[in-house]
Amino acid sequence: MKEKLEILLLDDEAIVGNRLGPAIKKAGCNVEVFEDPQKALNRINEKEFDVVVTDIMMADVNGIQVLEEVRKKSDKTKVIIITGYATVALAREAMDKGAFDIIAKPFRPKDFLAVIAKAADSLGYKREIVAAA
Amino acid sequence: MSIITITAGSYIGRQIAKSAAKRLDYEYVDSKNILSLVSKEFGVPESKLVRALKEAPSGIGMFSKTKPEYIIFIETLIAEYLLKNNIVYYGVVGLPLIQEVPHVLNVQIIANLEDRIKNRMKPDNLSYDKARKVIEKEDEEQAKWAAAVYDIDIKNSSLYDLVINIGHMKDDDVEDALETIISTVKHKKFQPMTYSLRCMKNVAMSCRVRATLADIDSKMQVKSDEGTIYTYTKAIKKKAHDKVLEMKQKVMRIEGVKHIEVFIDYDLFTKVAHGQ
Numbered sequence: 001m002k003e004k005l006e007i008l009l010l011d012d013e014a015i016v017g018n019r020l021g022p023a024i025k026k027a028g029c030n031v032e033v034f035e036d037p038q039k040a041l042n043r044i045n046e047k048e049f050d051v052v053v054t055d056i057m058m059a060d061v062n063g064i065q066v067l068e069e070v071r072k073k074s075d076k077t078k079v080i081i082i083t084g085y086a087t088v089a090l091a092r093e094a095m096d097k098g099a100f101d102i103i104a105k106p107f108r109p110k111d112f113l114a115v116i117a118k119a120a121d122s123l124g125y126k127r128e129i130v131a132a133a
Numbered sequence: 134m135s136i137i138t139i140t141a142g143s144y145i146g147r148q149i150a151k152s153a154a155k156r157l158d159y160e161y162v163d164s165k166n167i168l169s170l171v172s173k174e175f176g177v178p179e180s181k182l183v184r185a186l187k188e189a190p191s192g193i194g195m196f197s198k199t200k201p202e203y204i205i206f207i208e209t210l211i212a213e214y215l216l217k218n219n220i221v222y223y224g225v226v227g228l229p230l231i232q233e234v235p236h237v238l239n240v241q242i243i244a245n246l247e248d249r250i251k252n253r254m255k256p257d258n259l260s261y262d263k264a265r266k267v268i269e270k271e272d273e274e275q276a277k278w279a280a281a282v283y284d285i286d287i288k289n290s291s292l293y294d295l296v297i298n299i300g301h302m303k304d305d306d307v308e309d310a311l312e313t314i315i316s317t318v319k320h321k322k323f324q325p326m327t328y329s330l331r332c333m334k335n336v337a338m339s340c341r342v343r344a345t346l347a348d349i350d351s352k353m354q355v356k357s358d359e360g361t362i363y364t365y366t367k368a369i370k371k372k373a374h375d376k377v378l379e380m381k382q383k384v385m386r387i388e389g390v391k392h393i394e395v396f397i398d399y400d401l402f403t404k405v406a407h408g409q
Contacts, residue, residue, distance in 0.1 A: 086328050088232070088233065088234070088235045091235040091322075091326060091328055091329060092235050092322035092323075093322075095235075095321045095322040095324065095326060096320075096321060096322045098321075099326075101326050101327050101328075102326045102327060102328040102329075103327045103328060104327075104328045104331060111327070115327055
Protein backbone atom coordinates (compact mmCIF):
# COMPACT_ATOMS: atom_id res chain seq x y z
CA MET A 1 0.00 0.00 0.00
CA LYS A 2 1.34 3.42 -1.03
CA GLU A 3 1.91 6.03 1.65
CA LYS A 4 -0.11 8.75 -0.06
CA LEU A 5 -3.23 8.75 -2.19
CA GLU A 6 -2.38 9.69 -5.81
CA ILE A 7 -4.97 12.08 -7.25
CA LEU A 8 -5.37 13.62 -10.70
CA LEU A 9 -7.54 16.73 -10.79
CA LEU A 10 -8.89 17.97 -14.13
CA ASP A 11 -10.92 21.14 -14.60
CA ASP A 12 -10.57 23.61 -17.45
CA GLU A 13 -11.31 26.47 -15.06
CA ALA A 14 -7.98 27.35 -13.43
CA ILE A 15 -9.68 28.61 -10.28
CA VAL A 16 -10.87 25.09 -9.41
CA GLY A 17 -7.37 23.61 -9.52
CA ASN A 18 -5.93 26.64 -7.75
CA ARG A 19 -8.39 26.18 -4.93
CA LEU A 20 -8.67 22.43 -4.63
CA GLY A 21 -5.08 21.47 -5.44
CA PRO A 22 -3.58 23.00 -2.27
CA ALA A 23 -6.51 21.71 -0.17
CA ILE A 24 -5.84 18.16 -1.40
CA LYS A 25 -2.11 18.50 -0.63
CA LYS A 26 -2.83 19.86 2.84
CA ALA A 27 -5.05 16.84 3.44
CA GLY A 28 -2.00 14.63 2.90
CA CYS A 29 -2.45 13.45 -0.70
CA ASN A 30 -0.33 13.82 -3.83
CA VAL A 31 -2.11 15.74 -6.56
CA GLU A 32 -1.45 16.56 -10.20
CA VAL A 33 -3.62 19.37 -11.53
CA PHE A 34 -4.62 19.71 -15.22
CA GLU A 35 -6.65 22.26 -17.15
CA ASP A 36 -6.19 20.57 -20.54
CA PRO A 37 -8.23 17.33 -20.83
CA GLN A 38 -5.94 15.88 -23.50
CA LYS A 39 -2.86 16.35 -21.33
CA ALA A 40 -4.73 14.78 -18.43
CA LEU A 41 -5.68 11.77 -20.58
CA ASN A 42 -2.05 11.36 -21.64
CA ARG A 43 -1.02 11.36 -17.99
CA ILE A 44 -3.77 8.85 -17.10
CA ASN A 45 -2.32 6.55 -19.75
CA GLU A 46 1.14 6.85 -18.19
CA LYS A 47 0.21 6.43 -14.55
CA GLU A 48 -2.44 4.61 -12.55
CA PHE A 49 -3.98 7.14 -10.16
CA ASP A 50 -6.00 6.15 -7.11
CA VAL A 51 -8.52 8.90 -7.75
CA VAL A 52 -9.34 10.95 -10.86
CA VAL A 53 -11.44 14.05 -10.28
CA THR A 54 -12.89 15.54 -13.45
CA ASP A 55 -15.20 18.30 -14.53
CA ILE A 56 -17.88 17.39 -17.11
CA MET A 57 -18.29 20.39 -19.37
CA MET A 58 -14.95 21.00 -21.06
CA ALA A 59 -14.01 21.87 -24.61
CA ASP A 60 -12.85 18.97 -26.85
CA VAL A 61 -13.10 16.17 -24.26
CA ASN A 62 -15.89 15.92 -21.69
CA GLY A 63 -15.80 14.33 -18.26
CA ILE A 64 -17.80 11.27 -19.32
CA GLN A 65 -15.13 10.53 -21.94
CA VAL A 66 -12.45 10.88 -19.27
CA LEU A 67 -14.43 8.48 -17.08
CA GLU A 68 -14.67 5.98 -19.93
CA GLU A 69 -10.93 6.23 -20.62
CA VAL A 70 -10.10 5.66 -16.96
CA ARG A 71 -12.44 2.67 -16.81
CA LYS A 72 -10.73 1.13 -19.88
CA LYS A 73 -7.37 1.44 -18.16
CA SER A 74 -8.15 0.55 -14.55
CA ASP A 75 -10.96 -0.93 -12.48
CA LYS A 76 -9.33 0.29 -9.33
CA THR A 77 -9.19 4.06 -9.98
CA LYS A 78 -12.10 5.93 -8.42
CA VAL A 79 -13.54 8.64 -10.67
CA ILE A 80 -15.24 11.59 -9.03
CA ILE A 81 -17.27 13.91 -11.25
CA ILE A 82 -17.56 17.59 -10.33
CA THR A 83 -20.05 19.62 -12.32
CA GLY A 84 -21.99 22.83 -12.33
CA TYR A 85 -24.50 21.34 -14.76
CA ALA A 86 -25.73 18.26 -12.93
CA THR A 87 -28.99 16.70 -14.05
CA VAL A 88 -30.76 13.45 -13.21
CA ALA A 89 -29.82 12.01 -16.61
CA LEU A 90 -26.18 13.03 -16.37
CA ALA A 91 -25.81 11.74 -12.81
CA ARG A 92 -27.32 8.40 -13.75
CA GLU A 93 -25.20 8.12 -16.89
CA ALA A 94 -22.02 8.80 -14.91
CA MET A 95 -22.92 6.27 -12.21
CA ASP A 96 -23.89 3.76 -14.88
CA LYS A 97 -20.47 4.17 -16.50
CA GLY A 98 -18.68 3.57 -13.24
CA ALA A 99 -18.24 6.93 -11.51
CA PHE A 100 -17.53 6.66 -7.81
CA ASP A 101 -19.41 9.83 -6.93
CA ILE A 102 -20.81 13.06 -8.36
CA ILE A 103 -20.58 16.44 -6.68
CA ALA A 104 -22.48 19.50 -7.84
CA LYS A 105 -20.64 22.81 -7.96
CA PRO A 106 -20.42 25.00 -6.03
CA PHE A 107 -19.23 22.98 -3.05
CA ARG A 108 -17.07 23.62 -0.01
CA PRO A 109 -13.54 22.13 -0.05
CA LYS A 110 -14.48 20.36 3.21
CA ASP A 111 -17.33 18.52 1.46
CA PHE A 112 -15.10 17.68 -1.48
CA LEU A 113 -12.44 16.23 0.82
CA ALA A 114 -15.11 14.14 2.54
CA VAL A 115 -15.73 12.45 -0.82
CA ILE A 116 -11.97 11.96 -1.35
CA ALA A 117 -11.83 10.39 2.13
CA LYS A 118 -14.70 8.07 1.18
CA ALA A 119 -12.80 7.03 -1.98
CA ALA A 120 -9.63 6.47 0.06
CA ASP A 121 -11.59 4.36 2.51
CA SER A 122 -13.01 2.21 -0.27
CA LEU A 123 -9.45 1.72 -1.61
CA GLY A 124 -8.35 0.52 1.80
CA TYR A 125 -6.23 3.52 2.78
CA LYS A 126 -5.89 3.68 6.53
CA ARG A 127 -4.47 7.16 6.72
CA GLU A 128 -7.08 9.73 7.64
CA ILE A 129 -7.87 12.48 5.12
CA VAL A 130 -9.12 15.62 6.78
CA ALA A 131 -9.59 19.18 5.61
CA ALA A 132 -6.90 21.50 6.91
CA ALA A 133 -8.26 24.22 9.19
CA MET B 134 -29.56 2.87 0.23
CA SER B 135 -32.12 3.86 -2.41
CA ILE B 136 -35.69 5.03 -2.66
CA ILE B 137 -38.40 3.36 -4.70
CA THR B 138 -41.67 5.09 -5.55
CA ILE B 139 -44.52 2.93 -6.76
CA THR B 140 -47.61 4.31 -8.44
CA ALA B 141 -50.47 2.11 -9.52
CA GLY B 142 -54.09 2.40 -10.40
CA SER B 143 -54.61 -1.21 -9.54
CA TYR B 144 -55.65 -2.69 -6.25
CA ILE B 145 -52.46 -4.73 -6.12
CA GLY B 146 -49.90 -1.88 -6.33
CA ARG B 147 -49.84 -1.30 -2.58
CA GLN B 148 -49.26 -4.99 -1.94
CA ILE B 149 -46.33 -5.09 -4.36
CA ALA B 150 -44.85 -2.01 -2.69
CA LYS B 151 -45.13 -3.64 0.73
CA SER B 152 -43.63 -6.91 -0.52
CA ALA B 153 -40.73 -5.08 -2.21
CA ALA B 154 -40.02 -3.23 1.04
CA LYS B 155 -40.05 -6.47 3.00
CA ARG B 156 -37.70 -8.29 0.59
CA LEU B 157 -35.24 -5.40 0.44
CA ASP B 158 -35.50 -4.77 4.19
CA TYR B 159 -36.59 -1.22 3.37
CA GLU B 160 -39.21 0.77 5.22
CA TYR B 161 -42.65 1.05 3.62
CA VAL B 162 -44.50 4.36 3.61
CA ASP B 163 -47.53 5.68 1.78
CA SER B 164 -49.34 8.98 1.71
CA LYS B 165 -52.08 7.56 3.96
CA ASN B 166 -50.01 6.06 6.75
CA ILE B 167 -48.12 9.33 7.18
CA LEU B 168 -51.28 11.36 7.77
CA SER B 169 -51.34 10.96 11.54
CA LEU B 170 -47.88 12.57 11.71
CA VAL B 171 -49.00 15.39 9.39
CA SER B 172 -52.12 15.92 11.48
CA LYS B 173 -50.07 16.09 14.68
CA GLU B 174 -47.42 18.46 13.32
CA PHE B 175 -49.65 20.87 11.43
CA GLY B 176 -52.79 20.65 13.55
CA VAL B 177 -55.08 19.59 10.71
CA PRO B 178 -57.73 16.92 11.40
CA GLU B 179 -56.83 13.64 9.72
CA SER B 180 -60.27 13.45 8.06
CA LYS B 181 -59.51 16.69 6.19
CA LEU B 182 -56.15 15.34 5.06
CA VAL B 183 -57.78 12.14 3.80
CA ARG B 184 -60.20 14.26 1.81
CA ALA B 185 -57.39 16.41 0.42
CA LEU B 186 -55.76 13.27 -0.97
CA LYS B 187 -58.92 11.98 -2.54
CA GLU B 188 -60.90 14.86 -3.95
CA ALA B 189 -59.78 16.33 -7.21
CA PRO B 190 -60.39 20.05 -7.51
CA SER B 191 -63.13 20.78 -10.01
CA GLY B 192 -61.37 23.81 -11.45
CA ILE B 193 -59.88 27.16 -10.58
CA GLY B 194 -61.57 28.60 -7.55
CA MET B 195 -63.25 25.32 -6.65
CA PHE B 196 -60.49 24.34 -4.24
CA SER B 197 -61.50 24.85 -0.65
CA LYS B 198 -59.36 27.63 0.79
CA THR B 199 -57.12 25.43 2.86
CA LYS B 200 -56.77 22.30 0.75
CA PRO B 201 -53.59 23.26 -1.14
CA GLU B 202 -51.93 23.80 2.22
CA TYR B 203 -52.86 20.29 3.31
CA ILE B 204 -51.16 18.82 0.26
CA ILE B 205 -48.04 20.90 0.95
CA PHE B 206 -48.03 19.62 4.55
CA ILE B 207 -48.26 15.99 3.39
CA GLU B 208 -45.54 16.54 0.75
CA THR B 209 -43.28 18.04 3.41
CA LEU B 210 -43.43 15.06 5.74
CA ILE B 211 -43.09 12.58 2.88
CA ALA B 212 -40.00 14.41 1.53
CA GLU B 213 -38.46 14.58 5.01
CA TYR B 214 -39.24 10.90 5.55
CA LEU B 215 -37.48 9.99 2.30
CA LEU B 216 -34.26 11.60 3.55
CA LYS B 217 -33.75 8.43 5.59
CA ASN B 218 -33.32 6.38 2.37
CA ASN B 219 -34.01 2.64 2.09
CA ILE B 220 -37.70 3.36 1.62
CA VAL B 221 -40.46 2.12 -0.65
CA TYR B 222 -43.02 4.88 -1.07
CA TYR B 223 -46.42 4.07 -2.53
CA GLY B 224 -48.38 7.05 -3.78
CA VAL B 225 -48.64 10.02 -6.08
CA VAL B 226 -48.21 12.86 -3.58
CA GLY B 227 -44.94 14.65 -4.20
CA LEU B 228 -44.05 12.49 -7.20
CA PRO B 229 -42.95 15.34 -9.51
CA LEU B 230 -40.78 16.78 -6.73
CA ILE B 231 -39.00 13.51 -6.01
CA GLN B 232 -38.31 12.97 -9.71
CA GLU B 233 -35.54 15.57 -9.43
CA VAL B 234 -33.56 13.08 -7.34
CA PRO B 235 -31.35 10.67 -9.33
CA HIS B 236 -31.28 7.82 -6.79
CA VAL B 237 -35.06 7.49 -6.75
CA LEU B 238 -36.42 4.62 -8.85
CA ASN B 239 -39.90 5.57 -10.06
CA VAL B 240 -42.06 2.56 -10.85
CA GLN B 241 -45.54 2.36 -12.34
CA ILE B 242 -47.55 -0.84 -12.05
CA ILE B 243 -50.33 -1.53 -14.51
CA ALA B 244 -52.61 -4.55 -14.78
CA ASN B 245 -55.38 -6.08 -16.83
CA LEU B 246 -58.71 -4.37 -16.01
CA GLU B 247 -60.77 -7.58 -15.93
CA ASP B 248 -58.39 -9.12 -13.41
CA ARG B 249 -58.37 -5.98 -11.31
CA ILE B 250 -62.18 -6.17 -11.19
CA LYS B 251 -62.10 -9.83 -10.12
CA ASN B 252 -59.55 -9.01 -7.44
CA ARG B 253 -61.64 -6.13 -6.20
CA MET B 254 -64.80 -8.24 -5.96
CA LYS B 255 -63.37 -10.63 -3.38
CA PRO B 256 -62.49 -8.59 -0.26
CA ASP B 257 -65.70 -6.56 -0.07
CA ASN B 258 -67.94 -9.16 -1.70
CA LEU B 259 -68.83 -6.77 -4.54
CA SER B 260 -70.72 -7.63 -7.72
CA TYR B 261 -68.81 -7.45 -11.00
CA ASP B 262 -70.53 -4.21 -12.01
CA LYS B 263 -70.02 -2.59 -8.62
CA ALA B 264 -66.31 -3.59 -8.52
CA ARG B 265 -65.82 -2.19 -12.04
CA LYS B 266 -67.44 1.11 -11.06
CA VAL B 267 -65.30 1.35 -7.91
CA ILE B 268 -62.08 0.78 -9.86
CA GLU B 269 -63.02 3.19 -12.63
CA LYS B 270 -63.98 5.85 -10.10
CA GLU B 271 -60.73 5.41 -8.16
CA ASP B 272 -58.64 5.60 -11.34
CA GLU B 273 -60.49 8.69 -12.50
CA GLU B 274 -60.14 10.41 -9.13
CA GLN B 275 -56.42 9.69 -8.99
CA ALA B 276 -55.85 10.92 -12.54
CA LYS B 277 -57.92 14.09 -11.95
CA TRP B 278 -56.13 14.75 -8.67
CA ALA B 279 -52.66 14.46 -10.23
CA ALA B 280 -53.68 16.62 -13.21
CA ALA B 281 -55.16 19.30 -10.97
CA VAL B 282 -52.40 19.40 -8.36
CA TYR B 283 -49.29 18.71 -10.48
CA ASP B 284 -50.49 19.15 -14.04
CA ILE B 285 -49.31 15.64 -14.90
CA ASP B 286 -50.89 12.65 -16.60
CA ILE B 287 -50.03 9.80 -14.25
CA LYS B 288 -50.56 7.32 -17.07
CA ASN B 289 -47.73 8.90 -19.03
CA SER B 290 -44.95 6.34 -18.97
CA SER B 291 -42.25 9.00 -19.40
CA LEU B 292 -42.78 9.91 -15.75
CA TYR B 293 -41.35 6.57 -14.66
CA ASP B 294 -38.06 4.70 -14.86
CA LEU B 295 -39.84 1.39 -14.95
CA VAL B 296 -43.36 0.46 -16.08
CA ILE B 297 -44.42 -3.06 -15.17
CA ASN B 298 -47.51 -4.67 -16.62
CA ILE B 299 -48.49 -7.41 -14.22
CA GLY B 300 -51.01 -8.69 -16.74
CA HIS B 301 -53.41 -11.08 -15.09
CA MET B 302 -52.09 -10.50 -11.58
CA LYS B 303 -51.30 -14.16 -11.01
CA ASP B 304 -48.73 -15.07 -8.36
CA ASP B 305 -46.05 -15.53 -11.05
CA ASP B 306 -46.77 -12.06 -12.49
CA VAL B 307 -46.43 -10.46 -9.08
CA GLU B 308 -43.23 -12.40 -8.36
CA ASP B 309 -41.74 -11.30 -11.69
CA ALA B 310 -42.65 -7.68 -10.94
CA LEU B 311 -40.98 -7.87 -7.54
CA GLU B 312 -37.82 -9.38 -8.98
CA THR B 313 -37.68 -6.71 -11.68
CA ILE B 314 -38.02 -3.91 -9.13
CA ILE B 315 -35.45 -5.43 -6.78
CA SER B 316 -32.85 -6.07 -9.49
CA THR B 317 -33.35 -2.60 -11.01
CA VAL B 318 -32.95 -0.69 -7.76
CA LYS B 319 -29.65 -2.47 -7.14
CA HIS B 320 -28.30 -0.91 -10.32
CA LYS B 321 -25.50 1.57 -9.68
CA LYS B 322 -27.38 4.50 -11.21
CA PHE B 323 -30.01 4.26 -8.48
CA GLN B 324 -27.47 4.31 -5.66
CA PRO B 325 -27.20 7.55 -3.68
CA MET B 326 -24.31 9.85 -4.55
CA THR B 327 -23.25 13.15 -3.01
CA TYR B 328 -25.17 15.08 -5.68
CA SER B 329 -28.40 13.09 -5.35
CA LEU B 330 -28.37 13.25 -1.54
CA ARG B 331 -28.04 17.02 -1.87
CA CYS B 332 -30.98 17.03 -4.32
CA MET B 333 -33.15 15.12 -1.83
CA LYS B 334 -32.18 17.52 0.98
CA ASN B 335 -33.02 20.47 -1.26
CA VAL B 336 -36.43 19.00 -2.13
CA ALA B 337 -37.22 18.42 1.56
CA MET B 338 -36.08 21.94 2.46
CA SER B 339 -38.18 23.50 -0.33
CA CYS B 340 -41.23 21.60 0.94
CA ARG B 341 -40.57 22.73 4.52
CA VAL B 342 -40.30 26.37 3.39
CA ARG B 343 -43.53 26.08 1.37
CA ALA B 344 -45.28 24.59 4.41
CA THR B 345 -43.95 27.39 6.62
CA LEU B 346 -45.19 30.08 4.22
CA ALA B 347 -48.37 28.32 3.05
CA ASP B 348 -50.58 30.68 5.07
CA ILE B 349 -49.16 33.61 3.06
CA ASP B 350 -49.16 31.96 -0.38
CA SER B 351 -49.93 28.29 -1.01
CA LYS B 352 -48.83 28.67 -4.64
CA MET B 353 -45.42 30.05 -3.77
CA GLN B 354 -42.52 28.65 -5.77
CA VAL B 355 -39.47 27.69 -3.76
CA LYS B 356 -36.01 26.60 -4.81
CA SER B 357 -33.44 25.55 -2.22
CA ASP B 358 -29.76 24.86 -2.49
CA GLU B 359 -27.69 23.95 0.54
CA GLY B 360 -29.62 26.25 2.88
CA THR B 361 -30.02 29.14 0.45
CA ILE B 362 -33.69 29.68 -0.30
CA TYR B 363 -35.20 31.45 -3.30
CA THR B 364 -38.95 32.11 -3.22
CA TYR B 365 -41.29 33.60 -5.78
CA THR B 366 -44.70 34.85 -4.73
CA LYS B 367 -47.54 36.71 -6.40
CA ALA B 368 -49.26 37.21 -3.07
CA ILE B 369 -47.36 40.33 -2.03
CA LYS B 370 -47.12 43.61 -3.82
CA LYS B 371 -44.06 45.73 -4.52
CA LYS B 372 -42.79 47.70 -1.53
CA ALA B 373 -44.57 45.33 0.88
CA HIS B 374 -41.50 45.35 3.07
CA ASP B 375 -43.34 44.19 6.20
CA LYS B 376 -44.66 41.09 4.49
CA VAL B 377 -41.28 40.24 2.99
CA LEU B 378 -39.67 40.70 6.39
CA GLU B 379 -42.28 38.43 7.98
CA MET B 380 -41.57 35.75 5.37
CA LYS B 381 -37.83 36.00 5.88
CA GLN B 382 -38.14 35.82 9.66
CA LYS B 383 -40.34 32.73 9.47
CA VAL B 384 -38.01 30.93 7.07
CA MET B 385 -34.81 31.85 8.92
CA ARG B 386 -36.19 29.97 11.94
CA ILE B 387 -36.08 26.69 9.97
CA GLU B 388 -33.06 24.58 10.89
CA GLY B 389 -30.48 24.60 8.11
CA VAL B 390 -31.59 27.83 6.41
CA LYS B 391 -28.69 30.24 5.88
CA HIS B 392 -30.17 32.83 3.56
CA ILE B 393 -33.46 33.65 1.86
CA GLU B 394 -34.31 35.77 -1.15
CA VAL B 395 -37.93 36.74 -1.87
CA PHE B 396 -38.76 37.50 -5.51
CA ILE B 397 -41.89 39.13 -6.85
CA ASP B 398 -40.48 39.26 -10.39
CA TYR B 399 -40.80 35.81 -11.97
CA ASP B 400 -38.12 36.34 -14.62
CA LEU B 401 -35.61 37.42 -12.01
CA PHE B 402 -36.54 34.45 -9.80
CA THR B 403 -36.01 32.05 -12.71
CA LYS B 404 -32.69 33.66 -13.60
CA VAL B 405 -31.29 33.61 -10.08
CA ALA B 406 -32.80 30.41 -8.66
CA HIS B 407 -32.56 28.23 -11.74
CA GLY B 408 -29.64 29.97 -13.42
CA GLN B 409 -31.57 30.48 -16.67
